[in-house]
Amino acid sequence: MHNILESLQIRSLNPSFSTGLTWGTTQEREVKAIHSPIDGKLIASVCMASAEDYEQVVKQAQAAFVQWRNVPAPKRGEVVRQIGQELRLHKEMLGKLVTMEMGKILQEGLGEVQEMIDICDFAVGLSRQLHGFTMHSERADHRMYEQYHPLGIVGIISAFNFPVAVWSWNAMLAAVCGDVCIWKPSEKTPLTAIACQQIISKVLKENNVPEGVFSLIIGDARIGQQMAEDERVPLISATGSTRMGKQVAKAVAGRLGKSLLELGGNNAIIITPQANIESAVRATVFGAVGTCGQRCTTTRRLIVHADVYDQVKERLLQIYDRLPIGNPLQESTLVGPLIDKEAVKSFTQALEKVQQEGGKLLTGGNSLEGSAYISGTYVKPAIVEAENHYLTVQEETFAPILYLIRYEGSVENAIALQNGVRQGLSSAIFSTHLQETEAFLASSGSDCGIANVNIGTSGAEIGGAFGGEKETGGGRESGSDAWKFYMRRQTNTINYGKTMPLAQGIKFEI
Numbered sequence: 001m002h003n004i005l006e007s008l009q010i011r012s013l014n015p016s017f018s019t020g021l022t023w024g025t026t027q028e029r030e031v032k033a034i035h036s037p038i039d040g041k042l043i044a045s046v047c048m049a050s051a052e053d054y055e056q057v058v059k060q061a062q063a064a065f066v067q068w069r070n071v072p073a074p075k076r077g078e079v080v081r082q083i084g085q086e087l088r089l090h091k092e093m094l095g096k097l098v099t100m101e102m103g104k105i106l107q108e109g110l111g112e113v114q115e116m117i118d119i120c121d122f123a124v125g126l127s128r129q130l131h132g133f134t135m136h137s138e139r140a141d142h143r144m145y146e147q148y149h150p151l152g153i154v155g156i157i158s159a160f161n162f163p164v165a166v167w168s169w170n171a172m173l174a175a176v177c178g179d180v181c182i183w184k185p186s187e188k189t190p191l192t193a194i195a196c197q198q199i200i201s202k203v204l205k206e207n208n209v210p211e212g213v214f215s216l217i218i219g220d221a222r223i224g225q226q227m228a229e230d231e232r233v234p235l236i237s238a239t240g241s242t243r244m245g246k247q248v249a250k251a252v253a254g255r256l257g258k259s260l261l262e263l264g265g266n267n268a269i270i271i272t273p274q275a276n277i278e279s280a281v282r283a284t285v286f287g288a289v290g291t292c293g294q295r296c297t298t299t300r301r302l303i304v305h306a307d308v309y310d311q312v313k314e315r316l317l318q319i320y321d322r323l324p325i326g327n328p329l330q331e332s333t334l335v336g337p338l339i340d341k342e343a344v345k346s347f348t349q350a351l352e353k354v355q356q357e358g359g360k361l362l363t364g365g366n367s368l369e370g371s372a373y374i375s376g377t378y379v380k381p382a383i384v385e386a387e388n389h390y391l392t393v394q395e396e397t398f399a400p401i402l403y404l405i406r407y408e409g410s411v412e413n414a415i416a417l418q419n420g421v422r423q424g425l426s427s428a429i430f431s432t433h434l435q436e437t438e439a440f441l442a443s444s445g446s447d448c449g450i451a452n453v454n455i456g457t458s459g460a461e462i463g464g465a466f467g468g469e470k471e472t473g474g475g476r477e478s479g480s481d482a483w484k485f486y487m488r489r490q491t492n493t494i495n496y497g498k499t500m501p502l503a504q505g506i507k508f509e510i
Protein backbone atom coordinates (compact mmCIF):
# COMPACT_ATOMS: atom_id res chain seq x y z
CA MET A 1 0.00 0.00 0.00
CA HIS A 2 2.64 2.50 0.98
CA ASN A 3 4.41 1.64 -2.21
CA ILE A 4 1.40 2.71 -4.18
CA LEU A 5 1.18 6.01 -2.39
CA GLU A 6 4.90 6.59 -2.58
CA SER A 7 4.93 5.85 -6.27
CA LEU A 8 2.36 8.59 -6.59
CA GLN A 9 4.55 10.85 -4.46
CA ILE A 10 1.74 11.93 -2.27
CA ARG A 11 2.91 10.92 1.16
CA SER A 12 5.54 13.58 1.40
CA LEU A 13 3.31 16.29 -0.01
CA ASN A 14 0.52 16.20 2.55
CA PRO A 15 -1.60 18.44 0.39
CA SER A 16 -5.01 19.83 1.12
CA PHE A 17 -5.70 20.99 -2.39
CA SER A 18 -4.47 20.93 -5.95
CA THR A 19 -5.29 23.10 -8.90
CA GLY A 20 -3.87 20.68 -11.42
CA LEU A 21 -0.11 20.68 -11.18
CA THR A 22 0.33 22.75 -8.06
CA TRP A 23 -0.38 21.21 -4.69
CA GLY A 24 -1.03 23.35 -1.67
CA THR A 25 -1.46 23.08 2.05
CA THR A 26 -2.96 25.23 4.73
CA GLN A 27 -1.12 27.18 7.35
CA GLU A 28 -3.14 25.79 10.19
CA ARG A 29 -3.31 22.16 9.27
CA GLU A 30 -6.05 19.93 10.45
CA VAL A 31 -4.69 16.47 9.79
CA LYS A 32 -6.97 13.51 9.20
CA ALA A 33 -5.75 9.95 9.44
CA ILE A 34 -7.15 7.51 6.88
CA HIS A 35 -7.50 3.92 8.08
CA SER A 36 -8.25 1.02 5.79
CA PRO A 37 -11.56 -0.71 6.49
CA ILE A 38 -9.78 -3.95 5.58
CA ASP A 39 -7.61 -4.16 8.69
CA GLY A 40 -8.06 -0.84 10.43
CA LYS A 41 -4.45 0.09 9.74
CA LEU A 42 -3.37 3.63 9.04
CA ILE A 43 -2.78 4.14 5.32
CA ALA A 44 -1.85 7.82 5.28
CA SER A 45 -2.84 11.17 6.68
CA VAL A 46 -4.21 14.08 4.74
CA CYS A 47 -4.55 17.77 5.46
CA MET A 48 -7.97 19.31 5.47
CA ALA A 49 -8.37 22.48 3.47
CA SER A 50 -9.26 25.78 5.07
CA ALA A 51 -11.67 28.43 3.86
CA GLU A 52 -8.64 30.36 2.55
CA ASP A 53 -7.52 27.34 0.56
CA TYR A 54 -10.94 27.16 -0.97
CA GLU A 55 -10.73 30.81 -1.94
CA GLN A 56 -7.42 30.22 -3.69
CA VAL A 57 -8.80 27.23 -5.56
CA VAL A 58 -11.89 29.13 -6.76
CA LYS A 59 -9.83 32.10 -7.94
CA GLN A 60 -7.55 29.80 -9.92
CA ALA A 61 -10.56 27.98 -11.37
CA GLN A 62 -12.13 31.26 -12.47
CA ALA A 63 -8.94 32.29 -14.23
CA ALA A 64 -8.66 28.88 -15.89
CA PHE A 65 -12.23 29.00 -17.16
CA VAL A 66 -11.56 32.15 -19.16
CA GLN A 67 -8.92 30.24 -21.13
CA TRP A 68 -10.43 26.77 -21.19
CA ARG A 69 -13.79 27.86 -22.62
CA ASN A 70 -11.95 29.14 -25.70
CA VAL A 71 -10.17 25.85 -26.38
CA PRO A 72 -12.13 24.06 -29.16
CA ALA A 73 -14.23 21.25 -27.72
CA PRO A 74 -12.52 18.46 -29.74
CA LYS A 75 -9.16 19.71 -28.41
CA ARG A 76 -10.56 19.50 -24.89
CA GLY A 77 -11.69 16.01 -25.86
CA GLU A 78 -8.13 15.14 -26.81
CA VAL A 79 -6.99 15.96 -23.28
CA VAL A 80 -9.71 13.70 -21.92
CA ARG A 81 -8.64 10.96 -24.35
CA GLN A 82 -5.16 11.10 -22.89
CA ILE A 83 -6.56 11.03 -19.37
CA GLY A 84 -8.39 7.83 -20.34
CA GLN A 85 -5.10 6.39 -21.56
CA GLU A 86 -3.35 7.21 -18.27
CA LEU A 87 -6.20 5.60 -16.36
CA ARG A 88 -5.79 2.46 -18.47
CA LEU A 89 -2.13 2.36 -17.52
CA HIS A 90 -2.94 2.81 -13.84
CA LYS A 91 -6.06 0.64 -13.71
CA GLU A 92 -4.59 -2.11 -11.52
CA MET A 93 -2.99 0.26 -9.09
CA LEU A 94 -5.93 2.62 -8.79
CA GLY A 95 -8.42 -0.24 -8.51
CA LYS A 96 -6.36 -1.67 -5.69
CA LEU A 97 -6.19 1.66 -3.93
CA VAL A 98 -9.99 1.98 -4.18
CA THR A 99 -10.25 -1.43 -2.53
CA MET A 100 -7.78 -0.55 0.19
CA GLU A 101 -9.29 2.76 1.05
CA MET A 102 -12.97 1.98 0.55
CA GLY A 103 -13.15 -1.79 1.09
CA LYS A 104 -15.01 -2.95 -2.05
CA ILE A 105 -13.68 -6.18 -3.55
CA LEU A 106 -10.87 -5.87 -6.06
CA GLN A 107 -13.10 -6.84 -9.01
CA GLU A 108 -15.37 -3.95 -8.11
CA GLY A 109 -12.43 -1.61 -7.53
CA LEU A 110 -11.21 -2.44 -11.03
CA GLY A 111 -14.76 -2.11 -12.35
CA GLU A 112 -14.94 1.36 -10.90
CA VAL A 113 -11.77 2.39 -12.72
CA GLN A 114 -13.21 0.83 -15.88
CA GLU A 115 -16.22 3.14 -15.49
CA MET A 116 -13.78 6.04 -15.46
CA ILE A 117 -12.09 4.82 -18.63
CA ASP A 118 -15.47 4.29 -20.29
CA ILE A 119 -16.69 7.78 -19.47
CA CYS A 120 -13.45 9.21 -20.87
CA ASP A 121 -14.13 7.41 -24.16
CA PHE A 122 -17.72 8.61 -24.11
CA ALA A 123 -16.63 12.20 -23.43
CA VAL A 124 -14.10 12.15 -26.26
CA GLY A 125 -16.86 11.31 -28.75
CA LEU A 126 -19.12 13.82 -27.12
CA SER A 127 -16.56 16.58 -27.63
CA ARG A 128 -17.53 16.57 -31.32
CA GLN A 129 -21.23 16.23 -30.64
CA LEU A 130 -22.29 19.11 -28.40
CA HIS A 131 -25.22 19.57 -30.73
CA GLY A 132 -28.06 22.02 -30.53
CA PHE A 133 -31.19 22.19 -32.67
CA THR A 134 -31.92 24.52 -35.55
CA MET A 135 -35.44 25.84 -35.90
CA HIS A 136 -37.43 27.43 -38.69
CA SER A 137 -38.26 31.03 -37.96
CA GLU A 138 -41.79 32.33 -38.50
CA ARG A 139 -40.26 35.45 -40.06
CA ALA A 140 -38.88 35.68 -43.59
CA ASP A 141 -35.11 35.89 -43.96
CA HIS A 142 -34.58 34.83 -40.38
CA ARG A 143 -32.72 31.88 -38.98
CA MET A 144 -32.95 30.34 -35.52
CA TYR A 145 -30.70 27.97 -33.77
CA GLU A 146 -29.40 27.14 -30.33
CA GLN A 147 -25.94 26.66 -29.01
CA TYR A 148 -24.51 25.23 -25.86
CA HIS A 149 -21.86 27.29 -24.14
CA PRO A 150 -19.65 26.36 -21.20
CA LEU A 151 -21.19 27.13 -17.83
CA GLY A 152 -18.21 27.90 -15.60
CA ILE A 153 -17.06 26.20 -12.42
CA VAL A 154 -18.67 22.86 -11.60
CA GLY A 155 -18.41 21.87 -7.93
CA ILE A 156 -18.33 18.11 -7.52
CA ILE A 157 -19.12 16.59 -4.15
CA SER A 158 -18.60 12.83 -4.30
CA ALA A 159 -19.33 10.03 -1.86
CA PHE A 160 -17.08 7.37 -0.34
CA ASN A 161 -18.76 4.40 -2.05
CA PHE A 162 -17.66 5.32 -5.56
CA PRO A 163 -14.68 7.41 -4.61
CA VAL A 164 -13.44 8.05 -8.14
CA ALA A 165 -15.97 6.95 -10.80
CA VAL A 166 -18.62 9.51 -9.94
CA TRP A 167 -16.05 12.29 -10.08
CA SER A 168 -15.02 11.15 -13.55
CA TRP A 169 -18.63 11.06 -14.79
CA ASN A 170 -18.89 14.71 -13.85
CA ALA A 171 -15.39 15.95 -14.50
CA MET A 172 -14.90 14.41 -17.95
CA LEU A 173 -18.23 15.71 -19.24
CA ALA A 174 -17.56 19.10 -17.65
CA ALA A 175 -14.11 19.22 -19.25
CA VAL A 176 -15.28 18.61 -22.81
CA CYS A 177 -18.13 21.04 -22.23
CA GLY A 178 -15.53 23.73 -21.49
CA ASP A 179 -16.17 23.93 -17.77
CA VAL A 180 -13.61 23.74 -15.01
CA CYS A 181 -14.24 21.67 -11.93
CA ILE A 182 -13.49 21.67 -8.24
CA TRP A 183 -13.76 18.24 -6.69
CA LYS A 184 -14.44 17.71 -3.03
CA PRO A 185 -14.20 13.97 -2.44
CA SER A 186 -15.65 12.31 0.63
CA GLU A 187 -13.40 12.91 3.63
CA LYS A 188 -13.53 9.13 4.11
CA THR A 189 -11.76 8.47 0.79
CA PRO A 190 -9.41 11.32 -0.09
CA LEU A 191 -6.44 9.14 -1.06
CA THR A 192 -7.93 7.75 -4.24
CA ALA A 193 -8.83 11.31 -5.19
CA ILE A 194 -5.26 12.47 -4.61
CA ALA A 195 -4.04 9.51 -6.66
CA CYS A 196 -6.35 10.45 -9.56
CA GLN A 197 -5.19 14.02 -9.45
CA GLN A 198 -1.59 12.82 -9.63
CA ILE A 199 -2.38 10.53 -12.53
CA ILE A 200 -4.07 13.22 -14.59
CA SER A 201 -1.50 15.90 -13.75
CA LYS A 202 0.93 14.31 -16.22
CA VAL A 203 -1.57 14.81 -19.04
CA LEU A 204 -2.37 18.34 -17.89
CA LYS A 205 1.31 19.24 -17.94
CA GLU A 206 2.02 17.70 -21.33
CA ASN A 207 -0.90 19.54 -22.86
CA ASN A 208 -0.36 22.87 -21.13
CA VAL A 209 -3.83 22.71 -19.65
CA PRO A 210 -4.30 25.88 -17.59
CA GLU A 211 -3.83 25.47 -13.87
CA GLY A 212 -7.31 25.33 -12.33
CA VAL A 213 -9.21 23.30 -14.93
CA PHE A 214 -9.20 20.22 -12.69
CA SER A 215 -8.97 21.16 -9.03
CA LEU A 216 -9.21 19.01 -5.95
CA ILE A 217 -9.94 20.15 -2.43
CA ILE A 218 -9.75 17.86 0.57
CA GLY A 219 -12.27 18.93 3.14
CA ASP A 220 -15.34 18.06 5.11
CA ALA A 221 -18.94 19.25 4.99
CA ARG A 222 -17.83 22.81 5.73
CA ILE A 223 -16.05 23.07 2.37
CA GLY A 224 -19.08 21.47 0.69
CA GLN A 225 -21.33 24.06 2.26
CA GLN A 226 -19.01 26.92 1.28
CA MET A 227 -19.04 25.68 -2.30
CA ALA A 228 -22.83 25.25 -2.31
CA GLU A 229 -23.30 28.84 -1.15
CA ASP A 230 -20.76 30.27 -3.58
CA GLU A 231 -22.37 32.12 -6.47
CA ARG A 232 -19.16 31.82 -8.47
CA VAL A 233 -19.95 28.11 -8.82
CA PRO A 234 -22.95 27.90 -11.18
CA LEU A 235 -23.40 24.14 -10.88
CA ILE A 236 -23.04 21.85 -7.90
CA SER A 237 -23.17 18.13 -8.58
CA ALA A 238 -23.54 16.23 -5.33
CA THR A 239 -23.73 12.54 -4.58
CA GLY A 240 -24.57 11.25 -1.13
CA SER A 241 -27.37 10.95 1.39
CA THR A 242 -30.75 12.60 0.99
CA ARG A 243 -30.04 14.58 4.16
CA MET A 244 -26.85 16.03 2.65
CA GLY A 245 -28.61 16.62 -0.67
CA LYS A 246 -31.39 18.63 0.92
CA GLN A 247 -28.84 20.87 2.61
CA VAL A 248 -26.90 21.40 -0.61
CA ALA A 249 -30.09 21.95 -2.63
CA LYS A 250 -31.28 24.60 -0.20
CA ALA A 251 -27.98 26.48 -0.29
CA VAL A 252 -27.73 26.33 -4.09
CA ALA A 253 -31.38 27.27 -4.61
CA GLY A 254 -30.91 30.20 -2.22
CA ARG A 255 -28.65 31.77 -4.84
CA LEU A 256 -30.59 30.35 -7.81
CA GLY A 257 -27.71 28.15 -8.88
CA LYS A 258 -28.10 24.75 -10.52
CA SER A 259 -27.79 21.56 -8.57
CA LEU A 260 -27.49 18.04 -9.88
CA LEU A 261 -28.32 15.64 -7.10
CA GLU A 262 -27.78 11.90 -6.94
CA LEU A 263 -29.02 10.87 -3.54
CA GLY A 264 -30.45 7.87 -1.73
CA GLY A 265 -32.05 4.89 -3.37
CA ASN A 266 -34.40 2.25 -2.01
CA ASN A 267 -34.22 -0.01 -4.99
CA ALA A 268 -36.41 -3.03 -5.52
CA ILE A 269 -36.44 -6.08 -7.74
CA ILE A 270 -39.81 -7.59 -8.56
CA ILE A 271 -39.88 -11.33 -9.17
CA THR A 272 -43.07 -12.54 -10.82
CA PRO A 273 -44.18 -16.16 -11.26
CA GLN A 274 -43.04 -15.82 -14.90
CA ALA A 275 -39.42 -15.10 -13.93
CA ASN A 276 -36.33 -17.11 -14.63
CA ILE A 277 -35.73 -17.67 -10.93
CA GLU A 278 -32.06 -18.55 -11.19
CA SER A 279 -31.24 -15.32 -13.04
CA ALA A 280 -33.36 -13.32 -10.64
CA VAL A 281 -31.60 -14.77 -7.62
CA ARG A 282 -28.16 -14.14 -9.09
CA ALA A 283 -29.01 -10.52 -9.84
CA THR A 284 -30.49 -10.10 -6.38
CA VAL A 285 -27.42 -11.40 -4.61
CA PHE A 286 -25.05 -9.19 -6.60
CA GLY A 287 -27.37 -6.23 -6.07
CA ALA A 288 -27.86 -6.81 -2.35
CA VAL A 289 -24.39 -7.78 -1.13
CA GLY A 290 -22.14 -6.33 -3.86
CA THR A 291 -20.04 -3.44 -2.48
CA CYS A 292 -21.34 -4.72 0.87
CA GLY A 293 -24.69 -3.03 0.23
CA GLN A 294 -23.09 0.39 -0.20
CA ARG A 295 -24.15 1.33 -3.71
CA CYS A 296 -26.83 3.91 -4.35
CA THR A 297 -28.26 1.24 -6.62
CA THR A 298 -28.02 -1.61 -4.08
CA THR A 299 -31.05 -3.91 -4.08
CA ARG A 300 -32.73 -3.20 -0.77
CA ARG A 301 -36.17 -4.71 -1.37
CA LEU A 302 -37.16 -7.91 -3.10
CA ILE A 303 -40.83 -8.05 -4.01
CA VAL A 304 -41.71 -11.65 -4.76
CA HIS A 305 -44.96 -13.20 -5.88
CA ALA A 306 -46.48 -15.60 -3.35
CA ASP A 307 -46.34 -18.48 -5.87
CA VAL A 308 -42.53 -18.40 -6.05
CA TYR A 309 -41.80 -16.78 -2.70
CA ASP A 310 -40.67 -19.90 -0.84
CA GLN A 311 -38.55 -21.08 -3.73
CA VAL A 312 -36.75 -17.71 -3.98
CA LYS A 313 -36.33 -17.47 -0.22
CA GLU A 314 -34.86 -20.94 0.04
CA ARG A 315 -32.41 -20.34 -2.80
CA LEU A 316 -31.29 -17.02 -1.33
CA LEU A 317 -30.73 -18.57 2.08
CA GLN A 318 -28.60 -21.31 0.53
CA ILE A 319 -26.42 -18.73 -1.18
CA TYR A 320 -26.21 -16.34 1.78
CA ASP A 321 -25.08 -19.25 3.90
CA ARG A 322 -21.89 -19.65 1.94
CA LEU A 323 -21.08 -16.06 0.97
CA PRO A 324 -17.32 -15.57 1.12
CA ILE A 325 -16.89 -12.55 3.41
CA GLY A 326 -13.44 -11.24 4.14
CA ASN A 327 -10.42 -9.40 2.82
CA PRO A 328 -11.57 -7.70 -0.40
CA LEU A 329 -8.13 -8.04 -1.94
CA GLN A 330 -8.48 -11.81 -1.95
CA GLU A 331 -9.85 -13.12 -5.19
CA SER A 332 -12.29 -15.54 -3.58
CA THR A 333 -13.99 -12.85 -1.50
CA LEU A 334 -17.36 -11.54 -2.65
CA VAL A 335 -18.24 -9.39 0.35
CA GLY A 336 -15.74 -6.99 1.87
CA PRO A 337 -16.09 -4.77 4.92
CA LEU A 338 -18.34 -1.80 5.52
CA ILE A 339 -16.60 1.57 5.33
CA ASP A 340 -16.34 2.12 9.11
CA LYS A 341 -17.72 1.20 12.52
CA GLU A 342 -20.36 3.90 12.23
CA ALA A 343 -21.78 1.99 9.25
CA VAL A 344 -21.80 -1.23 11.28
CA LYS A 345 -23.80 0.60 13.92
CA SER A 346 -26.40 1.77 11.38
CA PHE A 347 -26.63 -1.79 10.08
CA THR A 348 -27.29 -3.34 13.50
CA GLN A 349 -29.61 -0.54 14.58
CA ALA A 350 -31.72 -0.88 11.44
CA LEU A 351 -32.00 -4.61 12.04
CA GLU A 352 -33.08 -4.10 15.64
CA LYS A 353 -35.63 -1.53 14.59
CA VAL A 354 -37.13 -3.59 11.79
CA GLN A 355 -37.53 -6.55 14.11
CA GLN A 356 -39.37 -4.34 16.59
CA GLU A 357 -41.68 -3.38 13.76
CA GLY A 358 -42.47 -7.03 13.08
CA GLY A 359 -39.72 -8.00 10.63
CA LYS A 360 -38.28 -11.50 10.80
CA LEU A 361 -34.53 -11.86 10.49
CA LEU A 362 -33.88 -14.93 8.35
CA THR A 363 -30.10 -14.85 8.15
CA GLY A 364 -27.05 -12.74 8.98
CA GLY A 365 -27.13 -9.45 10.78
CA ASN A 366 -24.17 -9.97 13.07
CA SER A 367 -20.80 -8.30 12.87
CA LEU A 368 -17.92 -10.69 12.42
CA GLU A 369 -15.14 -11.17 14.90
CA GLY A 370 -11.76 -12.85 14.88
CA SER A 371 -8.35 -12.24 13.39
CA ALA A 372 -9.62 -12.00 9.80
CA TYR A 373 -12.04 -9.26 10.81
CA ILE A 374 -9.81 -7.20 13.05
CA SER A 375 -11.08 -3.82 11.79
CA GLY A 376 -14.51 -4.51 13.28
CA THR A 377 -16.18 -3.48 10.02
CA TYR A 378 -17.21 -6.87 8.62
CA VAL A 379 -20.82 -7.97 8.83
CA LYS A 380 -22.84 -10.91 7.67
CA PRO A 381 -25.37 -9.68 5.09
CA ALA A 382 -28.93 -9.95 6.34
CA ILE A 383 -32.24 -11.00 4.85
CA VAL A 384 -35.37 -9.88 6.65
CA GLU A 385 -38.96 -10.78 5.90
CA ALA A 386 -40.74 -7.47 6.14
CA GLU A 387 -43.58 -5.30 4.94
CA ASN A 388 -43.09 -2.38 2.68
CA HIS A 389 -44.71 0.16 4.99
CA TYR A 390 -42.33 -0.46 7.92
CA LEU A 391 -40.46 2.75 8.70
CA THR A 392 -37.13 0.93 8.49
CA VAL A 393 -37.97 -0.47 5.08
CA GLN A 394 -38.86 3.02 3.90
CA GLU A 395 -35.37 4.27 4.79
CA GLU A 396 -32.11 3.70 2.94
CA THR A 397 -29.68 1.96 5.30
CA PHE A 398 -26.32 1.94 3.56
CA ALA A 399 -25.51 -1.68 4.40
CA PRO A 400 -26.32 -5.19 3.14
CA ILE A 401 -29.88 -5.65 4.35
CA LEU A 402 -32.35 -7.22 1.94
CA TYR A 403 -36.04 -6.94 2.77
CA LEU A 404 -38.13 -9.78 1.41
CA ILE A 405 -41.64 -8.61 0.63
CA ARG A 406 -44.43 -10.88 -0.58
CA TYR A 407 -47.05 -9.80 -3.09
CA GLU A 408 -50.15 -11.51 -4.40
CA GLY A 409 -52.24 -11.08 -7.51
CA SER A 410 -51.22 -9.01 -10.50
CA VAL A 411 -47.95 -7.28 -11.31
CA GLU A 412 -49.65 -3.93 -10.66
CA ASN A 413 -49.66 -4.82 -6.96
CA ALA A 414 -45.92 -5.39 -7.07
CA ILE A 415 -45.37 -2.13 -8.94
CA ALA A 416 -47.40 -0.24 -6.33
CA LEU A 417 -45.14 -1.64 -3.60
CA GLN A 418 -42.03 -0.87 -5.61
CA ASN A 419 -43.14 2.74 -6.05
CA GLY A 420 -44.33 3.01 -2.46
CA VAL A 421 -41.19 4.63 -1.06
CA ARG A 422 -39.87 8.19 -1.06
CA GLN A 423 -36.79 7.36 -3.15
CA GLY A 424 -36.77 6.68 -6.90
CA LEU A 425 -33.37 5.64 -8.21
CA SER A 426 -33.24 2.11 -9.62
CA SER A 427 -35.77 -0.67 -10.11
CA ALA A 428 -36.00 -4.01 -11.88
CA ILE A 429 -38.45 -6.71 -12.83
CA PHE A 430 -37.75 -10.34 -13.56
CA SER A 431 -40.37 -11.80 -15.84
CA THR A 432 -40.50 -13.41 -19.25
CA HIS A 433 -44.07 -12.23 -19.76
CA LEU A 434 -44.34 -9.26 -22.12
CA GLN A 435 -47.46 -7.85 -20.49
CA GLU A 436 -45.79 -7.80 -17.10
CA THR A 437 -42.54 -6.25 -18.28
CA GLU A 438 -44.31 -3.64 -20.39
CA ALA A 439 -46.61 -2.77 -17.48
CA PHE A 440 -43.47 -2.17 -15.44
CA LEU A 441 -41.98 0.12 -18.11
CA ALA A 442 -45.19 2.02 -18.89
CA SER A 443 -45.88 5.53 -17.61
CA SER A 444 -47.99 3.92 -14.90
CA GLY A 445 -45.12 1.53 -14.10
CA SER A 446 -41.88 2.10 -12.24
CA ASP A 447 -41.41 5.69 -11.08
CA CYS A 448 -37.62 5.39 -10.93
CA GLY A 449 -34.88 6.97 -13.03
CA ILE A 450 -33.66 3.49 -13.90
CA ALA A 451 -36.02 0.61 -14.72
CA ASN A 452 -34.51 -2.69 -15.84
CA VAL A 453 -35.94 -5.91 -17.21
CA ASN A 454 -34.27 -9.19 -16.37
CA ILE A 455 -31.18 -7.55 -14.93
CA GLY A 456 -30.73 -6.23 -11.42
CA THR A 457 -30.82 -2.73 -9.98
CA SER A 458 -27.08 -2.13 -9.68
CA GLY A 459 -24.21 -2.03 -12.11
CA ALA A 460 -25.52 0.46 -14.67
CA GLU A 461 -23.47 1.16 -17.79
CA ILE A 462 -22.10 4.67 -18.26
CA GLY A 463 -23.86 5.15 -21.63
CA GLY A 464 -27.25 5.80 -20.04
CA ALA A 465 -28.22 8.81 -17.98
CA PHE A 466 -27.78 7.92 -14.33
CA GLY A 467 -29.99 9.28 -11.56
CA GLY A 468 -33.42 9.12 -10.05
CA GLU A 469 -36.62 10.79 -9.04
CA LYS A 470 -38.30 11.89 -5.81
CA GLU A 471 -35.87 11.99 -2.86
CA THR A 472 -33.12 10.68 -5.09
CA GLY A 473 -32.88 14.27 -6.25
CA GLY A 474 -33.81 14.31 -9.93
CA GLY A 475 -30.30 14.76 -11.36
CA ARG A 476 -28.89 12.86 -14.32
CA GLU A 477 -25.20 12.20 -14.78
CA SER A 478 -22.98 10.21 -17.09
CA GLY A 479 -24.31 9.15 -20.52
CA SER A 480 -27.13 10.03 -22.93
CA ASP A 481 -27.63 13.82 -22.99
CA ALA A 482 -26.72 14.39 -19.33
CA TRP A 483 -24.00 16.74 -20.65
CA LYS A 484 -26.61 19.41 -21.38
CA PHE A 485 -26.86 20.20 -17.69
CA TYR A 486 -23.20 21.20 -17.70
CA MET A 487 -23.71 23.88 -20.33
CA ARG A 488 -25.83 26.96 -20.79
CA ARG A 489 -28.24 26.87 -23.66
CA GLN A 490 -28.54 29.94 -25.82
CA THR A 491 -31.22 30.57 -28.42
CA ASN A 492 -30.07 32.70 -31.34
CA THR A 493 -32.30 34.41 -33.88
CA ILE A 494 -30.57 36.00 -36.85
CA ASN A 495 -32.14 38.40 -39.31
CA TYR A 496 -30.35 38.37 -42.64
CA GLY A 497 -33.01 40.42 -44.46
CA LYS A 498 -33.35 44.14 -45.02
CA THR A 499 -36.43 44.74 -42.87
CA MET A 500 -37.08 44.07 -39.23
CA PRO A 501 -40.41 42.27 -38.82
CA LEU A 502 -41.59 41.47 -35.30
CA ALA A 503 -42.65 38.04 -34.15
CA GLN A 504 -46.34 37.21 -33.69
CA GLY A 505 -47.09 39.63 -36.56
CA ILE A 506 -46.98 42.63 -34.24
CA LYS A 507 -47.06 46.00 -35.99
CA PHE A 508 -45.07 48.66 -34.18
CA GLU A 509 -44.61 51.52 -36.62
CA ILE A 510 -42.37 54.38 -35.53
Ligand code: UN1
Nearest residue numbers: 162295296297458459460
Ligand atom coordinates in the same frame (compact mmCIF):
# COMPACT_ATOMS: atom_id res chain seq x y z
C1 UN1 B 1 -23.41 4.95 -6.82
O1 UN1 B 1 -23.66 4.02 -6.07
O2 UN1 B 1 -23.34 6.13 -6.39
O3 UN1 B 1 -24.96 1.43 -11.33
C2 UN1 B 1 -23.09 4.81 -8.25
C3 UN1 B 1 -24.09 1.22 -10.50
C4 UN1 B 1 -22.76 1.90 -10.69
C5 UN1 B 1 -22.73 3.28 -10.12
C6 UN1 B 1 -23.29 3.43 -8.77
N1 UN1 B 1 -22.48 1.96 -12.10
O4 UN1 B 1 -24.26 0.51 -9.55
